Amino acid sequence: MTDPLNAHQGKSTKFDLPGSPFSVGWTRPKRVILADENNPLSLECGECLAPVTVEYETYGTLSPEKDNAIFIPHALSGDAHAAGWDADWKKDNRPWRNSKPGWWDEAIGPGKTFDTNRYFVICANILGSCYGTTGPWETNPSTGKPYALDFPVVTVDDWVRLHIRLQDYLGIDKLLAVAGGSLGGQQALAWAIRYPDRVRSLVIYSSSARLSAQGLAFNAIGRHAIFNDPHFKEGNYYDFTPPGGGLELARMLGHITYLSYHSMEGKFGRNFQNGSKPCYRLNKEFSVESYLEHQGRSFVQRFDANSYLYLSRAMDYYDATTYGNGDLSKACSVIKAKLLLIAYSSDWLYPPESTRDLAKAILANNKPVSYIEIPSSYGHDAFLLEVAQTAPFVRPFLERV
Amino acid sequence: MTDPLNAHQGKSTKFDLPGSPFSVGWTRPKRVILADENNPLSLECGECLAPVTVEYETYGTLSPEKDNAIFIPHALSGDAHAAGWDADWKKDNRPWRNSKPGWWDEAIGPGKTFDTNRYFVICANILGSCYGTTGPWETNPSTGKPYALDFPVVTVDDWVRLHIRLQDYLGIDKLLAVAGGSLGGQQALAWAIRYPDRVRSLVIYSSSARLSAQGLAFNAIGRHAIFNDPHFKEGNYYDFTPPGGGLELARMLGHITYLSYHSMEGKFGRNFQNGSKPCYRLNKEFSVESYLEHQGRSFVQRFDANSYLYLSRAMDYYDATTYGNGDLSKACSVIKAKLLLIAYSSDWLYPPESTRDLAKAILANNKPVSYIEIPSSYGHDAFLLEVAQTAPFVRPFLERV
Numbered sequence: 001m002t003d004p005l006n007a008h009q010g011k012s013t014k015f016d017l018p019g020s021p022f023s024v025g026w027t028r029p030k031r032v033i034l035a036d037e038n039n040p041l042s043l044e045c046g047e048c049l050a051p052v053t054v055e056y057e058t059y060g061t062l063s064p065e066k067d068n069a070i071f072i073p074h075a076l077s078g079d080a081h082a083a084g085w086d087a088d089w090k091k092d093n094r095p096w097r098n099s100k101p102g103w104w105d106e107a108i109g110p111g112k113t114f115d116t117n118r119y120f121v122i123c124a125n126i127l128g129s130c131y132g133t134t135g136p137w138e139t140n141p142s143t144g145k146p147y148a149l150d151f152p153v154v155t156v157d158d159w160v161r162l163h164i165r166l167q168d169y170l171g172i173d174k175l176l177a178v179a180g181g182s183l184g185g186q187q188a189l190a191w192a193i194r195y196p197d198r199v200r201s202l203v204i205y206s207s208s209a210r211l212s213a214q215g216l217a218f219n220a221i222g223r224h225a226i227f228n229d230p231h232f233k234e235g236n237y238y239d240f241t242p243p244g245g246g247l248e249l250a251r252m253l254g255h256i257t258y259l260s261y262h263s264m265e266g267k268f269g270r271n272f273q274n275g276s277k278p279c280y281r282l283n284k285e286f287s288v289e290s291y292l293e294h295q296g297r298s299f300v301q302r303f304d305a306n307s308y309l310y311l312s313r314a315m316d317y318y319d320a321t322t323y324g325n326g327d328l329s330k331a332c333s334v335i336k337a338k339l340l341l342i343a344y345s346s347d348w349l350y351p352p353e354s355t356r357d358l359a360k361a362i363l364a365n366n367k368p369v370s371y372i373e374i375p376s377s378y379g380h381d382a383f384l385l386e387v388a389q390t391a392p393f394v395r396p397f398l399e400r401v
Numbered sequence: 402m403t404d405p406l407n408a409h410q411g412k413s414t415k416f417d418l419p420g421s422p423f424s425v426g427w428t429r430p431k432r433v434i435l436a437d438e439n440n441p442l443s444l445e446c447g448e449c450l451a452p453v454t455v456e457y458e459t460y461g462t463l464s465p466e467k468d469n470a471i472f473i474p475h476a477l478s479g480d481a482h483a484a485g486w487d488a489d490w491k492k493d494n495r496p497w498r499n500s501k502p503g504w505w506d507e508a509i510g511p512g513k514t515f516d517t518n519r520y521f522v523i524c525a526n527i528l529g530s531c532y533g534t535t536g537p538w539e540t541n542p543s544t545g546k547p548y549a550l551d552f553p554v555v556t557v558d559d560w561v562r563l564h565i566r567l568q569d570y571l572g573i574d575k576l577l578a579v580a581g582g583s584l585g586g587q588q589a590l591a592w593a594i595r596y597p598d599r600v601r602s603l604v605i606y607s608s609s610a611r612l613s614a615q616g617l618a619f620n621a622i623g624r625h626a627i628f629n630d631p632h633f634k635e636g637n638y639y640d641f642t643p644p645g646g647g648l649e650l651a652r653m654l655g656h657i658t659y660l661s662y663h664s665m666e667g668k669f670g671r672n673f674q675n676g677s678k679p680c681y682r683l684n685k686e687f688s689v690e691s692y693l694e695h696q697g698r699s700f701v702q703r704f705d706a707n708s709y710l711y712l713s714r715a716m717d718y719y720d721a722t723t724y725g726n727g728d729l730s731k732a733c734s735v736i737k738a739k740l741l742l743i744a745y746s747s748d749w750l751y752p753p754e755s756t757r758d759l760a761k762a763i764l765a766n767n768k769p770v771s772y773i774e775i776p777s778s779y780g781h782d783a784f785l786l787e788v789a790q791t792a793p794f795v796r797p798f799l800e801r802v
Contacts, residue, residue: 045681153681213665213689217657220690221650223683228646230631245629249622253654256618261749264614270720278718280446280554282624282710286717288614289621309683316687317679319671348662 015101016109017085024059024084024109024116027102029132031055034165041127041162047152051141054166055080055132056124059108060116062170069172070114070398071163071199072104072123073180073187076254076311077303079131082123083108083116094132106388113391114179119398122170126187127162128154128311130304137238137304148235148306156183156318160190164198174198176401178337179394181205181383182350183311186318189358193323196336201401203394205342205383208354209320209328209361215349218257219312222250226305235306247305248296250312255295260346260379264288320358328361335362339369340397342390344382370397416502417510418486425460425485425510425517428503430533432456435566442528442563448553452542455567456481456533457525460509461517463571470573471515471799472564472600473505473524474581474588477655477712478704480532483524484509484517495533507789514792515580520799523571527588528563529555529712531705538639538705549636549707557584557719561591565599575599577802579738580795582606582784583751584712587719590759594724597737602802604795606743606784609755610721610729610762616750619658620713623651627706636707648706649697651713656696661747661780665689721759729762736763740770741798743791745783771798 016023033053035041040050057080062069072082082102089097102123107113114121125133128151136151143150167175178188178199185207191199211219229246231237256264268288272278284290324330341359343352352373359371372393376382417424434454436442441451458481463470473483483503490498503524508514515522526534529552537552544551568576579589579600586608592600612620630647632638657665669689673679685691725731742760744753753774760772773794777783 149683153683155681210671212662213669213671213687214657214660214662216669216671216687217653217665217689217693220684220687220693221653221657224650224653224694225626227684228630228650249626249629249650252618252622252625256615256622259615261613261615261752264618268614268617270611270614270617280718282550282554282714283621283628285714286614286617286621288618292618292621293625313683317681351662 016105022109022111023101023105026087027057027059027081027084028087029055029057029080031132032166032169034162034169041158041165043152043158044155045153049134049152052127052134052162053132054124054134054162056122056166057081057083059083059121060119062120062172066172067174067176068118069120069122069167069170069175070177070179071167071175071191072108072114072121073159073163073178073184074103074123074126075180075182075184076315077299078103078184079129080123080125080133083121103384104387106384113387113394115395119176122166124163124166126159126311128307128314130307135304136235136306136310146236146238148238151306151310153313154310155314156186156190157194159187159314160194164195167198174200177201177203177398179203180207181387182207182380183315183318185350186315186320189320190318192335192337192339193320193331196334199337201338201340201398203340203342203397204355205387205390206344206347206350206380208350209331209358210318211315211350212354215257216316218253219316222253222312223309225249225253226309229305232305235309237305242300243305244300247300247303247308248293250308251299251303252292252296255292257349258379258381260348260377262346263377263379266377328357329364332361332367333365335365335367338397338401339367340394341369341371342383342393343371343373344376344378344380344386345373346377347380347382349380417506423510423512424502424506427488428458428460428482428485429488430456430458430481432533433567433570435563435570442559442566444553444559445556446554450535450553453528453535453563454533455525455535455563457523457567458482458484458503460484460522461520463521463573467573468575468577469519470521470523470568470571470576471578471580472568472576472592473509473515473522474560474564474579474585475504475524475527476581476583476585477716478700479504479585480530481524481526481534484522504785505788507785514788514795516796520577523567525564525567527560527712529708529715531708536705537636537707537711547637547639549639552707552711554714555711556715557587557591558595560588560715561595565596568599575601578602578604578799580604580606581608582788583608583781584716584719586751587716587721590721591719593736593738593740594721594732597735600738602739602741602799604741604743604798605756605759606788606791607745607748607751607781609751610732610759611719612716612751613755616658617717619654620717623654623713624710626650626654627710630706633706636710638706643701644706645701648701648704648709649694651709652700652704653693653697656693658750659780659782661749661778663747664778664780667778729758730765733762733768734766736766736768739798739802740768741795742770742772743784743794744772744774745777745779745781745787746774747778748781748783750781
């Protein structure tokens with residue numbers, strides 16, 4: 001199992017154990033059906049989907065006024081288990097759950113950035129994922145077999161539309177905040193542009209209005225590796241060996257984009273796997289090679305290749321400028337939420353300059369936005385590894401919403 | 402066939418046709434056996450290799466004093482055809498040759514950066530390649546079958562040791578210069594460190610003393626894709642379908658590292674392949690995806706997967722610091738050549754800071770070195786695409802050697 005906190009960058013991660021006053025403690029995921037035949041979910045691609053189940057977790061207590069809810073959308077390979085310790089991780093057939101704390105435990109808990117003494121925090125798994133919410137692994141009611149590639153192409157807007165239903169189900173008219181990193185940050189932006197009356201503020205980490213051409217290219221190669229895998233079988237592999245080689249390669253590549261040139265240099269450099277001299281062989285020579293292979297193999301144990309195709313494609317498609325016919329300022333004109341944008345200096349997947357472009361587009365509408373660039377060598381993953389550092393900015397921001 | 406000038410970045414490339422006064426005109430590759438059973442080539446890995454054939458080309462005229470020779474080592478996927486037009490490209494079974502000018506034609510020719518009116522320019526294919534010099538595709542005399550993975554692991558130093566034999570064969574005691582980019586630049590450095598009395602100057606483009614951890618990681622993933630290809634068969638695919646899918650993926654990935662964030666943004670952005678609206682599908686949607694696939698497929702037509710494994714591994718292994726027991730300054734202390742180092746601002750495979758590190762190590766020995774950083778958006782490929790811009794620096798440098 002990989003560490004959901006991505007402690008892979010060699011940073012020592014402080015764990016708040018379940019009994020700690022800083023931990024939300026033991027958690028249990030919930031599941032709810034939010035679309036059925038009578039009320040299917042309309043998707044951006046034109047199709048309708050039903051039934052749709054959503055897996056989610058909550059931490060803290062919803063106020064009687066229901067005005068203290070913060071929604072935390074997760075990134076590409078995340079799940080609903082954002083904080084605390086999964087009480088049932090051994091019980092169900094849930095290979096992605098493990099004995100480690102949630103993926104943003106460093107940010108969510110009593111006294112933390114998203115303080116569960118004050119706020120009711122919700123995290124829900126996204127549509128198309130393999131972590132409890134409906135996805136390509138689920139049975140297609142019209143065939144009795146897994147959807148596989150018959151699953152519709154989903155988008156960030158679709159995720160938000162579904163999670164609006166979750167808020168309705170929870171009785172929350174307006175969120176205090178949506179806060180997320182990477183693809184989670186793009187979901188936050190989508191909330192404010194598509195449902196401006198449903199959210200009062202956004203905290204966006206390591207994200208921007210759209211992925212770069214370079215980012216599209218990396219995602220395309222990852223999917224290409226999955227498509228090329230002889231076990232892929234057009235996605236109909238659920239009764240057979242899954243396309244692990246392709247998914248492993250996609251993850252290895254993705255992983256490089258989550259780190260930075262200097263963090264890799266610092267952690268691995270050109271160290272050999274064994275000893276100080278080269279063995280003159282074509283593989284398994286440098287530490288960084290075996291590390292990446294380990295990361296890739298671990299990911300295959302916990303993720304579904306079809307989900308990877310769908311979620312990376314949703315990441316590709318998201319482009320906030322389309323709501324302004326190519327003009328990001330125009331797209332942002334409908335936003336009513338206050339914004340706090342946080343970039344990390346060494347992020348090259350969503351580089352600070354792309355986050356600044358978003359800040360400028362919001363400013364152009366004379367709307368309130370703060371932009372903070374945090375010096376970090378951890379690259380894109382800094383939003384997972386150096387989130388505690390943002391508490392001094394995020395906590396007062398949330399207090400003033 | 403891909404364009405050997407890598408005009409893929411959308412730069413309009415000026416071709417000097419064979420009859421032009423600026424072209425070296427029609428060329429023909431030469432081949433010579435430089436190692437045999439009685440005089441095998443000793444390799445860094447400890448093995449010996451024989452026979453070894455080298456393919457090379459020459460342009461211009463060797464002076465009676467044999468003091469005007471410039472050797473041009475090529476990079477990962479290059480060949481001996483550095484300038485002019487291959488007269489025999491249709492005649493032989495040489496799938497890598499084509500009707501286009503040599504890969505550095507913009508730099509080599511009458512009146513160009515490497516002026517063939519003054520200099521005798523030599524380019525030779527490297528050991529392990531599939532372009533005429535002995536490599537894994539060639540028959541192993543001890544088995545009668547292609548070497549495949551029985552080919553020894555070769556290194557940059559091995560290439561130089563072999564090309565020293567070529568200079569001996571040509572009767573050249575001391576080169577006026579070794580000039581190359583990327584892996585070619587590392588060969589140049591190896592000439593000066595290992596054979597300080599055989600070269601009077603170096604012109605190094607887009608290169609440094611060693612590849613970064615990030616660069617090692619990208620190469621590892623490319624090889625991983627080849628190893629994973631079901632057609633790979635442990636390298637013994639020469640009588641069957643080659644592992645094109647894996648090689649294609651390796652090239653797609655490598656290609657991203659040759660471009661830059663901003664050049665990809667400028668050339669492709671988020672353009673769709675067809676029309677202005679998304680088709681909601683998992684592949685073939687964005688221009689950059691189909692472009693990369695085209696690049697990958699073209700490469701498969703002209704390159705051998707086993708060669709890719711060997712050459713990318715040689716790129717990994719090169720580390721000039723090893724000759725100073727980890728101290729680059731110490732490694733550079735033996736250099737007698739004058740150096741001109743050229744970096745391009747947007748190169749992230751061998752970033753300018755790594756080239757500057759090399760310059761500092763040479764300076765620390767009070768040896769003559771010039772460093773030039775050229776503003777460019779073309780990334781690593783700038784040494785191919787923006788080499789003409791270096792003439793004002795390189796020509797006077799060579800005149801003063």
